[in-house]
Amino acid sequence: MFLAQNTDAATDKVIKNIENLEHIDFSKIKMSALLEKLIEWTATTGFKLIIGALIISIGFKLINKFVGRFIYVLEKKDVDITLSKFLKSLITVGLKIILVLPVLGYWGIELSGIAALVASAGVAIGLALQGSLSNFAGGFIILFIRPFKVGDYIETATYGGTVEQIGLFYTQLVTIDNKQILIPNGTLSNGSLINYSAKPTRRVDLIFSVGYENDITHVKEVLNKIVERNKLILKDPAPFVAVSAHSASSVDFIVRAWCNTENYWSIYYDLLEEVKITFDKENISIPYPQMDLHLKEALKK
Known part of the structure; x- marks a missing residue:
């Protein structure tokens, strides 16, 4: 009898707890927790992401304006167009890398870890990019030795055309019939070429x-x-x-x-x-290939 009474009491208590749970709005609890986490993320990580993205966006625009102004000054001072175009590519890439690295640190990305990763993968990257690195070095050799400049008509073992642009990795030629040719700088710096525009x-x-x-x-x-x-x-x-x-x-x-x-x-x-x-x-004759045929009658037997 006592066991039955305790069982009934426990059952009634469970039923009352279930009835109380029915009055709780679980959706409000989930939304409230989600909102709190969103506010916390926005105040910490999200804020940093937004600020970093703004810095990169505004910084890239300022870099482009600065480089454009710098090249404009060089052109006004009659600096060779070959040098100015090469410097434009080099300075733009360099300044953007310098801008991005501190932002990565601000976002909490360990630059030392990135450096270690790059160092550990250096051999593989070097092997994979040896052609590109050779072209990059070739661009500096062309800029230093100056075998040709923008506007010169050059001829390699394979192609010929007017130099339109000397980039970091490739030199762009335009043929007489207006075709564009991209030649790796490594090939140009290590091979033979004829510069028809070098002399006046x-x-x-x-x-x-x-x-x-x-x-x-x-x-x-x-x-x-x-x-x-x-x-x-x-x-x-x-x-x-x-x-x-x-x-x-x-x-x-x-x-x-x-x-x-x-x-x-x-x-x-x-x-x-x-x-x-x-x-x-003037009745001056110009000879052309010709052949004289002499036919002889067959001897009669």
């Missing part, structure tokens, strides 16, 4: 062939007059016209004329056209 003057060399039946003195006079009429050809050094070879079916004349580098191709094509027109007027 160039020499146009052309060979013209005439038939053996022509008077070579007359041909030489005609060529000299053609060269003298061209106003783009320099008088000093003086042009040179002479017989260069007695070929199998022609007498070859060489014409050497000096000009400003930017006028090279104009003179080259003008001379080719003018010589053909003048030779036709």
Whole structure:
């Protein structure tokens, strides 16, 4: 009997506790706890993240303006455009790295841990980026030795074009037909190239062939007059016209004329056209490959 009474009393107590729980709003308790944690996070970590992000955003804009102003001053002082463009890339990257590192420390990221991680992975990174590091070093070599500059027309073993930009890792060329070529700086600094724009003057060399039946003195006079009429050809050094070879079916004349580098191709094509027109007027023959066939009648038996 006593056991039954205690059991009933315990059951009644449990039922009353359940009834009390029904009056509790668990959603308010969860929302309140979540709100407290959100406020705590905002006041500590979140605040730091927001401040750090603002510093990076504003800092990047200030760096871009500073670098732009710095390059503008260099251009006003007639600093070579090759150097100014290279410095723009280098300074921009360097300043942004300097800005980001303190912000990472402010966020609580241990820079010593990052340094240890980079050091431990140095060998792997070096092997993976050896090509890029070579190109980066090649950019400094090009800037220091100055084998070419922006605006020069260069030719490598594979490509040729006008230098449009020298970057940290690649040099950008533009071909005559307006194609863009990116060449690694490491390749340019370690390979052979021809810089057609390095000197202010160039020499146009052309060979013209005439038939053996022509008077070579007359041909030489005609060529000299053609060269003298061209106003783009320099008088000093003086042009040179002479017989260069007695070929199998022609007498070859060489014409050497000096000009400003930017006028090279104009003179080259003008001379080719003018010589053909003048030779036709002067009845000077230009030989071309030909074959004479002699047919003999078969001997009759």
